[in-house]
Amino acid sequence: MRAISWIAVNVFKESVRDRVPYSLVLFAVLLMGASYLIGQLTAGQDVKIIKDLGLAAIAIFGLFIAIFIGIGLVSKEVERRSIYPLLAKPISRPQFIVGKYAGLVLTLAANVAVMTLALYAVLAYLTYTESPEFRDAWDAPGVDPQMLKAIVLIFVELMVVTAIALLFSTFSTPILAAALTFGLYVAGHFNTDLRNFDQVVESRPAVLLARAAYHVLPDLSAFDVKTEVVHGLPVTFGYIGTTLAYGLAYITALILTSVVIFSRRDFK
Amino acid sequence: MAAAIRIDALTKDYWVGFWRKRPYRALDTLSLEVQPGEVFGFLGPNGAGKTTTLKLLMQLIFPTSGQAEILGRPLGDVGARQRIGYLPENPSFYDYLTAEELLQYYARLFGYSGTDARRRTATLLDRVGIGAERRGQQLRKYSKGMVQRVGIAQALLNDPDVIFLDEPMSGLDPLGRRDVRALILELRDEGRTVFFSSHILADAEALCNRVAVVSGGRLAAEGRLSEILAFQARGWELVVADVRPEVLARLAPQIRRSTGIAAHRYALELPIESRPAAILSELVAAGATLVSLNPLRDTLEDFFVRRVAEMRDEAREGYGGNHRMSGAGAREGAQKDDEGHARD
Numbered sequence: 252m253r254a255i256s257w258i259a260v261n262v263f264k265e266s267v268r269d270r271v272p273y274s275l276v277l278f279a280v281l282l283m284g285a286s287y288l289i290g291q292l293t294a295g296q297d298v299k300i301i302k303d304l305g306l307a308a309i310a311i312f313g314l315f316i317a318i319f320i321g322i323g324l325v326s327k328e329v330e331r332r333s334i335y336p337l338l339a340k341p342i343s344r345p346q347f348i349v350g351k352y353a354g355l356v357l358t359l360a361a362n363v364a365v366m367t368l369a370l371y372a373v374l375a376y377l378t379y380t381e382s383p384e385f386r387d388a389w390d391a392p393g394v395d396p397q398m399l400k401a402i403v404l405i406f407v408e409l410m411v412v413t414a415i416a417l418l419f420s421t422f423s424t425p426i427l428a429a430a431l432t433f434g435l436y437v438a439g440h441f442n443t444d445l446r447n448f449d450q451v452v453e454s455r456p457a458v459l460l461a462r463a464a465y466h467v468l469p470d471l472s473a474f475d476v477k478t479e480v481v482h483g484l485p486v487t488f489g490y491i492g493t494t495l496a497y498g499l500a501y502i503t504a505l506i507l508t509s510v511v512i513f514s515r516r517d518f519k
Numbered sequence: 520m521a522a523a524i525r526i527d528a529l530t531k532d533y534w535v536g537f538w539r540k541r542p543y544r545a546l547d548t549l550s551l552e553v554q555p556g557e558v559f560g561f562l563g564p565n566g567a568g569k570t571t572t573l574k575l576l577m578q579l580i581f582p583t584s585g586q587a588e589i590l591g592r593p594l595g596d597v598g599a600r601q602r603i604g605y606l607p608e609n610p611s612f613y614d615y616l617t618a619e620e621l622l623q624y625y626a627r628l629f630g631y632s633g634t635d636a637r638r639r640t641a642t643l644l645d646r647v648g649i650g651a652e653r654r655g656q657q658l659r660k661y662s663k664g665m666v667q668r669v670g671i672a673q674a675l676l677n678d679p680d681v682i683f684l685d686e687p688m689s690g691l692d693p694l695g696r697r698d699v700r701a702l703i704l705e706l707r708d709e710g711r712t713v714f715f716s717s718h719i720l721a722d723a724e725a726l727c728n729r730v731a732v733v734s735g736g737r738l739a740a741e742g743r744l745s746e747i748l749a750f751q752a753r754g755w756e757l758v759v760a761d762v763r764p765e766v767l768a769r770l771a772p773q774i775r776r777s778t779g780i781a782a783h784r785y786a787l788e789l790p791i792e793s794r795p796a797a798i799l800s801e802l803v804a805a806g807a808t809l810v811s812l813n814p815l816r817d818t819l820e821d822f823f824v825r826r827v828a829e830m831r832d833e834a835r836e837g838y839g840g841n842h843r844m845s846g847a848g849a850r851e852g853a854q855k856d857d858e859g860h861a862r863d
Contacts (some may be wrong), residue, residue, distance in 0.1 A: 257627045263615070266616040331610040336673055339577045339598050339605035340628045517580040519533070 261360075262354020266320055276362050279308040280369040286337045288319055293376050298377060302481045305370035309363060310477075313409040314436065316362055317355070321416025322428035324351045329518060338518075345510045347416070352506060356414050363406050369396075374453040391483030400491055401480040407498040408474035412436055414505035415469070421513045439471030469501055521591050523712040524553040524576070528849070529585035531571055531736075545571045546738045548585065553714055553729075555680075558707045560723035561716040562819075564827055567718040570608050570738040573685050575604055580840065589623050589681060595628075604679035608686045608716075610670035614659035617828060618649055618669050621658065622676060629677045643672040650700060663690040671699065684705060684715035688722055700725060720819045727757035732823055734830035755789040757804050758810040766805040773798055788815065 289300055312481070323492060325348075338347065364463065371394060378393030380470040416433050419428035448461035473494050476486045531546040546568040553559045563569050574580045576587060578595050592599040605846050612621050619640055626636035644654055647668040658666060667690045674682055687703070688696045703726050706713050717723055724744065731741040740747060754775060761783050771777075776788040789795055795812055803809065817825075 253630070255630050257624060261616075261624055264620075265613065265615055331614075332607065332609075334614055335574075335579055335607040336605060336610060336612065336625070336670070337628075338579060339600060339603065339607075340625060341630075342628055358742040482763070499784050515581070518574065519580065 254346050257351060258342070258347060258350025259354035259357055261308065262324070262351055263357045266316075266358040267357070269320075273315060276365050279312040282308045284373065286379060289362040298374065298381075299390070299481050300393075301370075301373055301377060302398065305366075305373065305479065306398070306405065306477045306481070309366045309370070309402060310405045310408070312366065312473075313359060313363055313405065314412060317409045317412040318416050318429055318432050318436075320355055320358065321413045321454065322354060322420050323426045324417050325420040325513065326423070326425050334518060335400075344514045348421070348506065348510050352417050352509075355417075356410055359406065359409050359413065361442070363402065367399075367402055377461050379443065387439070390461065391481070395483075397480050397483075397486065399488050401476050404474040404491065404494060407495055408471055410499055411439075411469055411471065411501055411505075414502045414509070418505050418509045418512070420510045421516065423491055435468065440475070441469040441472070442468050443472050470497070473497065482498045520550040521555075522588075523557070524551070524587070524589055524714060526551040526572070526576075527585055529575055529587055531568075531575060531580065531585045531589060532583040533706075542634070545577070545736050549733070549736075549738055551731055551738070553557040553712060555712050556710050557728045558703060558713045558726050560727035561714060561722065561733070562723055562730055563716075563733040563739075564718060566735075567733045567827075569718075569733060571736070572684055572733070573605075573607075573683055575715060576683060583631065586605055596732065598725045601677060602676035602680045604654055604677065604682040606670045606682075606684045606687055609689060610666060612658055612666065612669065612673075615657055617655050618644060618661070618672075619654045621669065622673055623839070625673050625676055633792075639676055643675055644669075644704070646675070647672045650732065664692055664695050667691055668695070671702065679711065681712045683712065684713065686717055687715055688717065688719055697750070708716070715800040720823055724819050730819070734827040735831060735834050739826045739830045744819065747819075753817060754815040755793065755795045756811075756815050757787040757789060757795055757799065757802075757811050758785070758812075759787065759799075760784045760808045760810055762802065762807045763805065766802065767805065770798060770801060834849045 285304075287296075289304070290428075327333075327349075330335070337345070374393045374395075381393070399401060412432065416432045419431045425432065442465055445461045445465040448465075449458045452458060452461075476490075478484075479486050527550055529546060529550070530544065531754040532544050532550050533545045534540040535842045549568070549572060557821055561569055561572065570824050571580070575582050576589065576594065582594075585595050589599055590636050614626075616624065619637075622640040623633075623636045627633075631639060643771060649665065649668055649672070651660075653665070658669065661669070667687075673686070674684065684703075687699050691699060699720065703713055703715070707726075707728075715723065715726075727744060729741070729743050730747065732739040758780070760781075762785055763783070766772075767777060767785065773789065773793055774787050776792050778786045778788075787798075789798060797813065799809060
């Protein structure tokens with residue numbers, strides 16, 4: 252456990268010294284600021300636009316961080332050969348994989364936290380400056396704790412994407428890993444269509460194939476409750492709990508697969 | 520006493536080719552033993568299988584067959600790594616870290632506390648000559664030689680009993696090489712086992728108790744340097760002064776080569792089967808003066824070059840039929856060896 256935590260800290264340190272996450276977070280914060288300006292153009296809808304754009308920014312820029320750092324987690328170590336002295340230390344390969352994953356999750360947590368604070372700051376400012384009659388017309392409060400439900404699910408979705416990127420990183424090149432991860436991300440958001448494939452196709456084998464793909468591919472649309480939160484619709488804790496459990500089970504399966512592949516790999 | 524390193528018929532095949540994969544044997548049934556406290560030189564040309572062997576011992580790659588033990592424990596025993604140090608060939612580290620941060624990170628992986636990690640780091644950086652003014656710089660600003668020094672420091676971080684050094688002199692200037700040679704001798708004096716690969720034979724001659732020579736993935740020779748070279752006398756060198764040219768001309772059939780080194784002074788190379796005493800008597804009778812008479816022995820380099828050439832000839836003649844596993848593989852392997860790159 253101690254070795255895992257040191258490996259994770261090192262991943263975090265690397266990402267902190269890498270300028271990409273900084274620029275992404277900065278860009279996300281700027282986008283949230285810009286959404287305030289856009290909101291000014293739309294009477295009464297400004298808070299929804301800010302929430303929509305803010306949550307989308309957290310999801311998209313978190314996705315960039317998860318993919319672009321995740322795909323290099325293992326392949327970069329192999330490419331620059333820093334893995335040679337590291338694996339000669341008293342750590343096992345599973346510890347290496349889990350440590351790397353934990354480090355990127357830590358990085359994501361820090362980035363999502365910063366973007367969340369920025370979003371709440373913009374919303375607080377808007378709430379403070381808006382007249383009470385306009386505030387009363389909002390579907391949900393400006394500074395709405397319910398948004399945290401959406402942010403938690405976005406974060407777990409990013410954890411799933413990170414685990415996918417890590418898996419591909421254990422056996423493929425960064426470019427291929429990025430393409431495959433992004434492909435799975437897109438497929439994961441349209442996974443529900445596969446479940447309902449029998450409503451549009453009559454072929455039994457095609458339906459079975461689609462059903463199998465539905466169970467294997469991640470159902471990432473389950474993590475998207477942005478619309479409900481923005482419009483003040485209920486998102487139950489039961490739903491959140493079930494989705495979290497699904498996400499954690501999927502992450503565990505991905506990491507175990509990564510460990511199996513990585514534990515057999517030769518570093519020529 | 521149990522061997523510090525025991526390698527038993529270690530073999531590694533790679534699959535080469537894109538569409539039609541075929542096996543290529545990088546290491547062929549290598550067996551070795553290294554005793555505790557020895558400085559063992561693992562020699563061979565580029566592509567011979569040195570780095571492959573070290574990677575197998577570090578479990579960076581897995582053997583096709585065979586086994587090995589380090590300090591009596593099988594490969595892959597994570598606990599054994601607590602007592603092992605390893606410097607990879609042309610090491611590369613996290614260049615966003617400083618030398619201090621890198622060593623402290625590794626020290627924490629060895630289980631050192633924060634205070635002990637800082638203390639060990641300072642001691643080791645002192646030992647490899649990284650001054651205090653450079654320790655706070657990121658490794659991306661280091662020269663290749665300095666990175667190599669950091670690599671040596673990290674290999675010694677855990678006070679290891681067995682140290683594996685893959686081409687430790689690589690990238691070092693003459694001063695750096697002298698420092699590393701001195702360091703290896705210090706490690707030997709401290710009773711540690713040092714296993715180092717090199718193709719710089721002068722280093723092996725200066726440092727090693729025993730050496731092994733590998734070529735084309737196979738063991739070409741192994742033993743104490745004195746044993747390997749003792750029976751390799753290939754002639755005699757007779758240095759004489761006051762020699763008249765006509766005397767030299769008369770003895771020419773018995774002399775392999777004569778080199779004039781000053782006026783009337785010659786270095787004469789005699790075949791091993793000649794009788795130097797008889798030739799010397801004739802020279803002295805003709806007025807010459809003896810300066811010196813010495814057996815001509817192989818240097819390690821002579822031995823190395825000859826043995827490697829023999830191994831290559833054997834491989835080409837198909838003598839080592841199990842070495843390259845197919846005709847295509849054999850050609851590729853020989854080509855890789857000749858080109859002097861590939862795996863090590």
